[in-house]
């Protein structure tokens with residue numbers, strides 16, 4: 001572990017982030033520029049994210065499958081906007097087994113095209129619909145400026161791909177998956193999100209409609225944390241995905257795709273972390289509780305370890321993810337280390353606690369004395385479960401209050417410019433691409449989404465050009 005000092009968040013947010021990723025043992029850079037090695041602690045967090053999402057996908061009828069990493073290059077060219085969008089960031093294999101390939105292979109940047117190929121073979125009749133498949137895999141996009149979790153050449157994610165008989169069913173699916181992402185973000189990760197529609201310029205390459213969840217990070221910039229696309233019949237037409245309807249007529253399918261990636265780990269770090277390090281939401285934390293035994297002499301050690309192991313057993317029985325830290329290090333070192341790694345709750349137990357039948361609980365969300373309480377060992381599991389729930393809620397409430405305090409409703413464009421320097425602006429926008437481009441050039445802020453909630457239903461005037469506007473958009477600088 002490097003001994004690099006953690007800068008404060010206000011001092012240098014970017015360096016704070018980079019240092020935490022390394023010091024909390026989440027990830028490292030790989031040997032090829034811009035690639036990421038996810039270390040066991042970071043992967044364990046990702047596994048908990050996967051489990052929370054996978055449960056929701058399966059409860060809504062989806063099944064998992066595995067699709068190839070290589071895609072014939074011509075496949076990407078079949079959907080015009082798709083290839084335009086992805087061309088600059090493709091990795092292409094031209095040699096295999098020492099021979100120049102007849103047709104170059106693209107390393108998948110996303111799997112819509114292979115899915116299109118497969119679905120056109122599998123779907124024949126309305127009876128075959130809907131097809132609801134999800135993939136857990138990694139994809140490659142040749143990014144120039146990379147940062148661990150936020151933007152790397154290869155990243156891990158899930159990509160859902162569905163095919164339906166009607167536009168309405170596809171739209172229902174697209175919105176349902178967005179709701180699942182929002183539910184996951186808020187109730188598992190304690191990250192409040194704006195849920196809404198992307199502007200045309202910010203849409204996925206080849207989609208008719210893109211929806212996203214957008215979160216405010218600790219530096220008040222936005223992070224797109226999950227997207228869901230209604231692909232209309234664009235891919236169905238490019239890949240000839242047709243079905244015979246009840247009247248024996250051939251129809252094109254309506255398809256969707258949706259994804260959430262390891263980028264979300266970056267969101268958790270930047271939403272919850274503080275100047276001591278990471279703070280993990282209990283529902284996703286690899287270790288929800290760490291028990292630190294405190295002793296000096298050997299006879300103390302035996303009694304303390306026995307009590308620690310008894311508490312560990314009770315917590316495991318209550319389905320709490322708990323670790324006893326029996327490393328040969330000082331308690332102070334261990335406190336610091338687990339604070340850096342964001343473990344939500346620490347239990348300290350020493351000889352005096354053993355004698356009194358108590359333990360000290362230290363909440364990660366309330367550093368110092370304020371978050372420390374002494375509780376009885378009797379009923380410890382129930383106390384811990386309640387405390388973890390309280391930490392989860394506190395993290396969410398704190399993140400929401402922070403976002404609300406930093407989201408503005410500027411009166412004019414001058415105020416708007418200042419607003420996006422210090423947070424989000426929620427403003428009327430005419431919906432025109434040219435106006436959006438101007439705003440981006442002048443302020444570096446982009447439309448994050450046009451939220452479903454918070455619209456008054458009344459028309460207004462565009463914050464920049466003054467033309468009539470029907471809806472408000474969230475504008476912010478973004479990762």
Ligand SMILES: [Zn+2]
Nearest residue numbers: 430435462465
């Ligand atoms: Zn405008």
